[in-house]
Amino acid sequence: RNFRSLIQCTIVGLVFSLDPNLYCSKDMTGRSIPSIEESFVQIFGGDFDINSDIEILMAQIFIRHGARTLSFEPEHCWMNYNVPWDCNITLLEMPKNRAEEDSTSQEEVYPLFMKLYQNDVNGTQKTTLMGTCQMGQILQEGIEQEIANGNHLKDSYICNNGKLCLFDSQASALESLTSASETEVKLRSTDIQRTLLSGQALVATFFNFKGESGGALSTEEPANVSVVNDTDIPSADNATTTEEGGIRKLWEVADFIVPWYTSDYDVDRLYYNDKACPRLLDFEGEARSSDLYKSEMFKKEEVRLLNETVSALWGTEEVDWRYTFDCLLTAFCTNGQYPALSEKDLSDALNVGAFINSFYFYYNEARASKLAMAPLFFEIRTNLKNWSEEASTEKLKFALFSGHDYTLMPLMAVLAESDDWISNFWVPYASMAVLELYKYKGTEYYVRLVFNGSPVEMKSPCTGNILCSLDNFSQLLSFVDDPEMTSCEPFVKIDASATEAPLIPATQSVDSNFEPSVDVFSPNNKKSDGYSKSTVVIFFFLGILLGAGPALYFQYKNNRSSNYQSLGTSYVQNG
Numbered sequence: 001r002n003f004r005s006l007i008q009c010t011i012v013g014l015v016f017s018l019d020p021n022l023y024c025s026k027d028m029t030g031r032s033i034p035s036i037e038e039s040f041v042q043i044f045g046g047d048f049d050i051n052s053d054i055e056i057l058m059a060q061i062f063i064r065h066g067a068r069t070l071s072f073e074p075e076h077c078w079m080n081y082n083v084p085w086d087c088n089i090t091l092l093e094m095p096k097n098r099a100e101e102d103s104t105s106q107e108e109v110y111p112l113f114m115k116l117y118q119n120d121v122n123g124t125q126k127t128t129l130m131g132t133c134q135m136g137q138i139l140q141e142g143i144e145q146e147i148a149n150g151n152h153l154k155d156s157y158i159c160n161n162g163k164l165c166l167f168d169s170q171a172s173a174l175e176s177l178t179s180a181s182e183t184e185v186k187l188r189s190t191d192i193q194r195t196l197l198s199g200q201a202l203v204a205t206f207f208n209f210k211g212e213s214g215g216a217l218s219t220e221e222p223a224n225v226s227v228v229n230d231t232d233i234p235s236a237d238n239a240t241t242t243e244e245g246g247i248r249k250l251w252e253v254a255d256f257i258v259p260w261y262t263s264d265y266d267v268d269r270l271y272y273n274d275k276a277c278p279r280l281l282d283f284e285g286e287a288r289s290s291d292l293y294k295s296e297m298f299k300k301e302e303v304r305l306l307n308e309t310v311s312a313l314w315g316t317e318e319v320d321w322r323y324t325f326d327c328l329l330t331a332f333c334t335n336g337q338y339p340a341l342s343e344k345d346l347s348d349a350l351n352v353g354a355f356i357n358s359f360y361f362y363y364n365e366a367r368a369s370k371l372a373m374a375p376l377f378f379e380i381r382t383n384l385k386n387w388s389e390e391a392s393t394e395k396l397k398f399a400l401f402s403g404h405d406y407t408l409m410p411l412m413a414v415l416a417e418s419d420d421w422i423s424n425f426w427v428p429y430a431s432m433a434v435l436e437l438y439k440y441k442g443t444e445y446y447v448r449l450v451f452n453g454s455p456v457e458m459k460s461p462c463t464g465n466i467l468c469s470l471d472n473f474s475q476l477l478s479f480v481d482d483p484e485m486t487s488c489e490p491f492v493k494i495d496a497s498a499t500e501a502p503l504i505p506a507t508q509s510v511d512s513n514f515e516p517s518v519d520v521f522s523p524n525n526k527k528s529d530g531y532s533k534s535t536v537v538i539f540f541f542l543g544i545l546l547g548a549g550p551a552l553y554f555q556y557k558n559n560r561s562s563n564y565q566s567l568g569t570s571y572v573q574n575g
Contacts, residue, residue: 018347024333025429028148031453033156039448039466055163057387058437060399064408065198066142066430069133070330077327078339079315085129088140091115138194145430146198150205166397170208177207189402190270191262199402272372272406277488283368287360306348313339325353354426361413369410370479374486381477384437388445405575415449417457445470
């Protein structure tokens with residue numbers, strides 16, 4: 001149901017909404033965590049005491065970073081791209097020799113170094129985005145979005161409502177965060193600035209760091225947000241300590257170290273990463289070789305016309321829809337300038353971009369998504385099952401995973417029963433999925449999934465109710481125990497010693513009735529020169545007479561034509 005409706009809505013309906021709240025997350029107020037009571041009533045009726053029979057044990061939180069800049073070079077966007085990118089977030093870094101900590105006086109102040117992106121040095125050097133921003137850098141708006149997420153979590157999980165609270169006070173939450181045992185809180189992100197700072201903005205808000213006199217950190221100066229130890233707090237110039245308990249200075253805030261886990265980006269499995277798992281390329285090729293994909297993307301007149309329109313504005317022969325999607329959305333969400341597209345063409349272009357980039361997440365029962373996120377799903381299940389095992393000493397209360405759209409899209413493709421959880425079929429900035437674990441009457445365990453403030457029904461065997469028993473949820477994730485489902489070895493192994501390697505893996509072949517002008521599944525595709533098959537055949541035999549037969553043969557192999565121009569490949573870097 002969910003996959004078919006996604007196809008119908010994205011391509012046939014062409015209904016990508018231009019409401020900025022749906023993708024850009026301009027309004028975060030509707031994303032609070034709903035009460036659990038209604039979910040239990042759905043199963044047990046009213047035969048329970050909400051305050052004594054139900055206990056929340058853990059929340060595992062998965063976020064996409066907040067609003068950001070363009071994440072690649074502007075030349076991949078439309079001609080004369082001129083979107084200004086200037087950032088008012090600065091990064092302060094403090095190198096500290098841990099070996100000297102015991103001998104260092106408490107009064108000694110370490111220097112803070114401010115990292116600045118410099119533009120136009122003597123007219124000879126410019127930043128990639130022609131401003132003061134790093135490519136893919138989180139914006140002030142993105143920090144504020146994650147602060148909103150942190151407040152929603154704090155309102156639900158830090159309270160004095162007994163068993164329905166993860167922490168009974170702000171002090172107990174902060175104690176869990178700073179505890180040397182590190183058994184109750186785990187913080188994790190990819191090693192990218194926007195995911196690090198998004199997660200840390202949320203954490204700083206949720207745990208509400210206090211000054212010695214009890215003054216909370218302020219976020220009322222959006223134009224002056226800085227980072228120390230990668231935690232967002234007001235800048236040094238504006239930070240003061242008052243007798244009533246105001247903001248502490250930067251070096252005073254860094255009184256303790258909070259462990260933050262990450263990994264080398266190229267091998268990280270916290271997002272859909274085909275570098276770390278090459279077999280994903282096989283599944284992508286399989287999805288895009290399917291009749292369904294080809295019929296939607298290469299045989300529909302409206303898609304062909306849209307491709308021609310966008311190609312003309314980009315000044316290219318073919319459209320790379322991953323680039324196109326990101327160019328348009330980052331400009332749209334920041335009120336930037338975008339090319340002369342009608343409102344319908346803009347909606348359609350975003351619509352096609354969302355379809356291309358999400359198709360393989362859902363295809364074949366989300367097979368690629370299961371493989372991509374298998375390590376994360378294994379960790380999720382382990383964290384949950386530890387609570388049901390009395391002997392386990394690793395019982396997390398709060399786990400945060402700060403990632404990308406390529407984290408939440410495959411995560412939800414595997415878990416969610418329908419596509420009702422998402423608008424426009426792409427996760428908005430600062431999206432947040434939460435997996436909660438509850439204990440019922442001291443013996444039964446239940447899992448609830450919440451996405452951007454709405455409970456989500458999960459797939460079989462969890463269908464029928466918002467709550468899913470821990471046993472059924474473990475069965476939903478049982479694929480993580482199957483080596484065939486989690487192996488990253490590609491289907492076709494290329495012999496490095498061979499003199500000639502195949503250009504396209506066997507799983508990426510197309511049927512005889514339809515051949516795109518380029519291999520849209522290969523990252524090394526080449527543009528079509530427009531030769532028809534008959535023309536190539538004539539030139540092939542003519543080339544034999546001229547001694548050029550072999551060269552033209554390989555030209556034919558690399559330049560198959562189609563009725564419609566190819567839509568190009570999907571850019572792999574995630575947002």
